[in-house]
Amino acid sequence: MRLYKYASPAAFYPLAGKLIPWFAIAAAILFAVGLYVGFFVAPTDFQQGDAYRIMFIHVPAAWMGMLLYVLMAFYAGIGWAFNARLSSMMASSIAITGALFTLISLVTGAFWGKPTWGTWWVWDARMTSTLILLFLYAGFISLQSAIDDYRRADRAGAVLALVGVINVPIIYFSVQWWNTLHQGATIRILGKPSIAPPMLAAMLILLAACWLYSVAVVLIRLRCIILEREQTASWLAEGAA
Amino acid sequence: MSWSEFWSMGGYAFYVWGSYLTALVVLGGEVVLLMKRQKSLRKHNSTESAARGEPRVDSIPQPQTRSVN
Numbered sequence: 179m180r181l182y183k184y185a186s187p188a189a190f191y192p193l194a195g196k197l198i199p200w201f202a203i204a205a206a207i208l209f210a211v212g213l214y215v216g217f218f219v220a221p222t223d224f225q226q227g228d229a230y231r232i233m234f235i236h237v238p239a240a241w242m243g244m245l246l247y248v249l250m251a252f253y254a255g256i257g258w259a260f261n262a263r264l265s266s267m268m269a270s271s272i273a274i275t276g277a278l279f280t281l282i283s284l285v286t287g288a289f290w291g292k293p294t295w296g297t298w299w300v301w302d303a304r305m306t307s308t309l310i311l312l313f314l315y316a317g318f319i320s321l322q323s324a325i326d327d328y329r330r331a332d333r334a335g336a337v338l339a340l341v342g343v344i345n346v347p348i349i350y351f352s353v354q355w356w357n358t359l360h361q362g363a364t365i366r367i368l369g370k371p372s373i374a375p376p377m378l379a380a381m382l383i384l385l386a387a388c389w390l391y392s393v394a395v396v397l398i399r400l401r402c403i404i405l406e407r408e409q410t411a412s413w414l415a416e417g418a419a
Numbered sequence: 420m421s422w423s424e425f426w427s428m429g430g431y432a433f434y435v436w437g438s439y440l441t442a443l444v445v446l447g448g449e450v451v452l453l454m455k456r457q458k459s460l461r462k463h464n465s466t467e468s469a470a471r472g473e474p475r476v477d478s479i480p481q482p483q484t485r486s487v488n
Contacts (some may be wrong), residue, residue, distance in 0.1 A: 217425070228429040232438045239442065255474050278445050286438040391446065398453050405460045 180346055187264050187404045194397040201394035208387035216380035232290040238385040240283035242296035242392060243311060244346050246276030250318070251339040258336035266332035267407065268340065270322055270401040275392050284308060303356035307349040314342040328407055
């Protein structure tokens with residue numbers, strides 16, 4: 179089987195349609211399991227009480243915001259470099275979900291900051307760079323919607339997305355580079371995580387749920403974008419499943 | 420632990436449930452809007468192709484049989 183075959187919207191459209199329900203069902207199950215572990219298995223934190231339970235949605239949302247940005251820039255770059263229109267459509271599809279996760283991470287962060295730091299917001303390095311991430315997503319989305327020609331919109335978006343990638347390591351390392359109010363990384367790539375196993379489990383399960391959710395939603399939106407952009411294409415009229 | 424204790428979240432109810440409600444509204448809203456977009460596209464597409472006398476987009480492709488005579 180040639181995988182390149184699925185680089186064409188006509189071949190990808192029915193494949194995505196078959197995959198979506200599986201990702202959606204898996205996401206729903208993992209959301210339920212993750213929330214159960216987070217609220218009924220994980221113990222109350224001795225320092226923060228139950229306020230720390232915001233972490234289970236805040237941390238996965240923040241990670242998704244960053245990861246989806248990198249993924250969006252990657253697809254936008256591939257679409258630009260190789261003139262692959264499906265790849266560019268994927269970038270446009272990812273942008274909205276990434277922006278929404280970034281928004282969730284900012285709002286839940288404010289909800290967590292108020293009881294623990296005594297303030298909804300401070301202009302600290304991590305929070306400011308995360309806000310910039312949200313603006314980059316917003317810039318990408320509005321730039322694309324401002325240009326009528328799809329391929330030109332893709333190219334302009336790709337430039338913005340690729341330049342903005344520099345912000346992602348800044349967010350990630352901000353807690354080490356600057357003296358900030360935001361706490362350091364709970365999970366390190368090397369070394370032991372600094373939280374109790376059920377807390378870690380709840381967070382990782384919800385992260386997986388957010389991933390599966392993102393795949394399902396991005397594929398649904400990608401199918402919509404394909405329909406919108408290729409309305410005149412003959413393969414659509416021929417009846418794809 | 421009783422249910423009222425659970426809902427009070429040790430006094431942090433507003434912050435904890437505020438966070439989860441935000442996430443629910445944002446992600447739920449995304450799904451609802453996406454379903455609407457998909458639905459209207461399907462409708463638009465099927466009416467357009469029906470006007471041209473073509474089969475619906477979301478139908479299974481039928482084998483084209485042509486009578487010989």
